[in-house]
Amino acid sequence: MSKLIVSFRKPFLVGSLAFLLLVLVAGCSGSKNDADKNTNATNPSTTADQPAEGGTFTYGRPASVTSFDLHNQITSNNAFAIDKVFEPLVAFNGDGKIVDWLAASHNISANGLTYTFVLRDGLKFSDGKGVTAEDAVFSIQRHLNVGGPLAIAAQVASLSAQDEKTLVIKLKAPYTPFISELSNFSNGILPKDFGGVSEKEFFKNPVGTGPFVVKKWDSAGDLTFSKNKYYWQKGKPYIDELVYKLIEDDSQAINQLKAGAIDAIESVALENVNELKQGTDTKVATNGSWVTEQLFFNTLDEHFSDVHVRRALALALDRNGLTNAVTFGFAKPANSLLPPAIPYNTNDTIKALSFDTNAAKAELAKSKFPNGFSTKLLIASGNNSRTQEAQIIQAAAKTIGIDIQIESVELASFRERFFAYDFSAMINSGQADSPEANSILAFQTDPEGFSKSYWTHYTNNEVTKLLHEGQKTPDGEKRAGIYAKLQQILADEVPYIPLYYPDILKGVRSSIDGLVVLPNNSARFEDVRVKGN
Template sequence: MSNHRTISKKGIIATALALILLLSGCAAGQNAGSKKAIKGGTLTYGRPASVTSFDLFKEITSNNAFAIDKVFEPLVSFDKNGKVINWLAKSYKVSSDGLTYTFVLRDGLKFSNGKPVTARDAAFSIKHHLSAGGPLAIEAKVDSVIANNKQTLVIKLKKPFTPFLAQLANFSNGIIPYNFDGKSEKQFFKKPIGTGPFAVEKWNPAGDLTFKKNTYYWQKGKPYIDKLVFKTISDDTQAVNQLKSGEVDAIESVPLENAKALSQGSDTKIQTDGSWVTEQVFFNTLDKNLSDVHVRRALALAINRDGLTKAVTFGYAKTAHSLLPTTITYNSDASVKALNYNVAAAKKELAKSTHPKGFTTTLLIASGNSAVKQEAQIIQAAGKAIGIHIKIQSVELATFRERFFAYNYSMMINSGQADFPDADSILAFQTDPKGFSKSYWTHYTNNTVTKLLYAGEQTADGPKRAKIYAQMQQILANEVPYIPLYYPDIVIGHRSSVKGLVVLPNGSVRFEDAYVK
């Protein structure tokens, strides 16, 4: 997923093609503080960007994704440890050949308008996503999607696809009413109806968003709060000030230089954990200067990643050497041979390029984030040390996204992250030149990497799949279409009176257990 927004190995479950998996009756919700929870009231959550769309089939950026997942829910989800768990489905079964997936819906499921949820709704949702494609398309080759009865959905694949179950846990596979509840698709997403803990009450695509409690929510007695407000605060300093003053109850993106002070405040606290995120420098490989692999390698050698990480993250991150976060299975950070800091080697690498005497280029960043600004300045200094003059272009977040979506940049600082608990979530998005993002808008193309990507998707979990992904990560470290900088922790700030927040490794927060004392 594309940010800018925003991991100890967790027990991540992916599909094991050689086994029949039958999981049923998993407790879906977290019950933190449920015995003492205070019901009612409003929780206001500060976020750096407004919600512009609820179309789960077309959206990808976190500002929208983390609102969509409050309204729409998938058949399976994942917990804060990245483990795939039952959600709208009370059980699922995978055939021994990995081709047939059978889901049984929970009893008594209803949409936020009170209408019952059936397997026909689920079949319609999956089929529509298959036809719509979109930035987070279902990559598996699906043969059929059939509602056997009101509660049973059967999905058959043409060939095994190891990440399929984990991919179904993504927000983009949420369940919507059959035929958009009789409305046009455009009308439906203006007033969306889902199974999530909240429904949209008031929404300004250029400003704030107010959710109201879904009184038909399947987790009995939840959510505890009556309303959830997403308040747009584009500047991180303002967000901290509003948290301290009590204007907001929690904030999504805590500036890391303020994290310790907030954690020690009398009225403020933080929640922190590892994430599925990798902070990176991205190169537009269509750029006349940065298409040269020796230039990219030179810049990778010129940047002191350890120093940068220490300077900008205040202990809330680990230096990255590989694309995959350390919380995702098959991360090779410890074994990959990265281009670590060596200015002399950087100069020699640049001498091999078509620009041995250096050149001038630009580094695009989103404004309002102090850490990113500092990263940019460190990278600028690193480039200068080897003769590459980097001009920093700081633009507001919406323009930043428009620019890189249009390949209108040379270099940029952004973060890549997994949307579901499988290595393919990041690798496919950042290495497939035929995918929606054309290798995360870098247009990086390597036929060997592409073949390895597809092989990894077809290979059952185990040593063979691990070897494929290790090889991919080494090639990426050698050719540097992007420079992994660090693996940041997720840091959420909140008032001491706020209880029950559940932070997920993709950066989203579950609010169904939240309440304000």
């Protein structure tokens, strides 16, 4: 699934789309960073002036962490803290490739029904207790029981610990996305029976295998991690503490970074990127992304239940112009739901509704509202890019007789509103949680899923059929054909208009080495070193 990004984490559904942020083969502008200052080094430098270990790394974030319950969370504010404490059997690296993580190896049977994982030697939780296959069984079974926003969609027949280090998962039917979905933060491993405490107490003081341990936590403010002295990657993390500092305003975050009050910021307003790249004490770490910025329609709304209205707006909107105006060259205009970094993307081959005002007027004439109407567009406040996008969409709609009023509300209210379908249209981001096409498609097209087609309640029986076919079809040309057909239907019926694919961008002090930016908008800090310590 996917998660929600700026508004939350997944699709920034971490889940399907950690919400509304997360297969990266190559990013919008490449999975490699620009040379010199704009680096996404997977390893710190090893030159003679290599920074010493220790110190505190402070990371500015726009939203506080409210929960560590990995099976019940999906928004990015929580997902990108959960993944610092809990780790899965397999994970994805900076290039979006699945790699063994807590598992030293894994094997998938020829029929796609049996998955065998062998744990690494010497794995320990942050309390010093050893990790066993029974812990993995407990963790995955708890996820199956809870379900949650990133529920395991595979039909699991059995989970078993063959010995202390070997976990075997058997499926009732093949499910191609399974190995990729196991890399989600929601499939992290925790101690069996929560280490002997209640669920409530456990998630107040979580114990995992990740590089960091919760030291001090204000659910309405900052969060401080300390290094996990039992971390399985020897000698890491290099820093002593990681602080998530709540900074809700984009401008304040930039100012604090430039002043050296913080070491990096999670979200960089696109208009500030060049300023940071050219600064003497700042740089930009980047990566291609699994993110698609979108205009979403509530198909339960009387106006946007009409496909001709949605098509008319898609034709009225100049996506190339919007992308150029808003992203400063750090994004690519979108025609397809899937970002270029995800396999089976059809952005360059799909027949999208291109900018044509006359065609837009003709399309609206076919609707139930040929003379236009008034409606509202919901956005979260505090995001300059979203505000500008809304204004461009508002102006485009006006050219065909649709009057749009922009509603800018605080982030928490924004989430509550669209969770309750209390909107006509909204701007948000959809994001994959794993390097799999299904991660976004399932979250945005399944009317029976957790998000009800990403809160649009879009329903198309042919799309649902194709979605399920794609889930059981092995990777290859047949699966590519299924997803191409599915994406074309979405482009024709536009339950949401893909706007652009943004690069993942983090503002960083020049004194920082080793920050790894991931394509789901998260980051890894175990290699970070702070110069001057």
